[in-house]
Amino acid sequence: MRNSNPQTKISEKSIIEALIIASPEPISDGKLSKIIGIDTNDIVSIVQQLNKEYEESERSFEIRKIAGGYVLYVRPDFSQWIVELSSRSDSELTRSMIEVAAIVAIKQPVTKSVIDKVRGVNSVGPLRQLLEEKLITIRSRAKSPGRPFLYSTTKKFLKIFGLSSESEIPTIEELGNLFERFDT
Amino acid sequence: MQATNYIKYKVRLKVFEGPLDLLLYLVRKDELDINNIPISKITHQYLEYLKFIQSMDIELAGEYIYMAALLLSIKTKSLIPQKVKDSKSIDEIDSEELSRLLIEYRRFKQVGEKLRILLDKEKIRYPVRNVITPTEVKVSVPIEFIVLMKVAWNLLKRQDRITLESIEEEIDIRSKMDEIDKFIESKKRIKFIDLFLENQITRINFVSTFFALLELIRLGNIIVRQSRPFSEVWVYVRKNLRQA
Structure with missing residues (x-):
């Protein structure tokens, strides 16, 4: 200094x-x-x-x-x-996009079938929108049959949520504890 | 096929993200214990909701029907005493599994809600921008120059302004640039074709005008634009970037 x-x-x-x-x-x-x-x-x-x-x-x-x-x-x-x-026009994120983004953020790298299973619906739409917005990306393929794509979050994802790194993404554990406190 | 399914479904049940979301809503609405879901009650309510949706003549997405079938199968099984607990087949789930699915889904939903809050907060945060960056000065050549040359040539020819005789003359590109520069300066923007001032244009004059134009674009003094195909081509001054 x-x-x-x-x-x-x-x-x-x-x-x-x-x-x-x-x-x-x-x-x-x-x-x-x-x-x-x-x-x-x-x-x-x-x-x-x-x-x-x-x-x-x-x-x-x-x-x-x-x-x-x-x-x-x-x-x-x-x-x-x-x-x-400013006349900045932020592209609005829909509920399904946020939901899918949350799953990708926590489970990354993650396949579409895992996301579909968690949500109980086909997530092809929101996945594509998130890819288009460059909030998620395909980094690799899973070793499982069919070698499906593995999705991860991007730097832009961190930026729009104001996070310094992936470790700042609110985790399930944290929330799990929260539930326990509320549920009991 | 999948994509259209998705779009249709979005129109159909805007409120819920899917059958799990709907179930979660029903659980919360009746303050049911998510770890011990009264399967008969929830199945009844779920089916009631689907009936209501269908009564409005709205087609249901396959996932909702599938979940209805799952719920019914869980309910049926819970009514029939099972002697032996046989190994589960892939699609078979019990109410415990349903609870697990719902809890997991709820957790991600919560994460999503948290992300939404972060997003809203971040929306009104402004980074200090680097307004002037070296990459700002871009050469803007929106139209193919060769095409533009041909068009201009043909147009001038039709106007009978092209002299094909070879006249020995020397044209200084720099003075040509100055000429164009001054001409545009007074007008702010001019039609491209009006760059050719002389009544009779020699080939060398024609070419040097283009050279001067390219050089002016390269220096960032002017921009050549055409707003849409077949419309007029305009030459603009880039005032703020003019060199002293």
């Missing part, structure tokens, strides 16, 4: 900030560490520090970790105004 280059007085903190701002996609700890040449742990703490500074100086933005990398976001407090200027 100290000045690595005293002549130009550019701190690692500013370099990280600059890289996050300039990167066209989420920039990972690994990539930052490789470019700057410092430990990933240091990067995590510098990013925290940056966010703290932004908050204290009432800046309108913050750094978030989305889909495995850092992205600069406008703070949610400003959304009500930003809505006014």
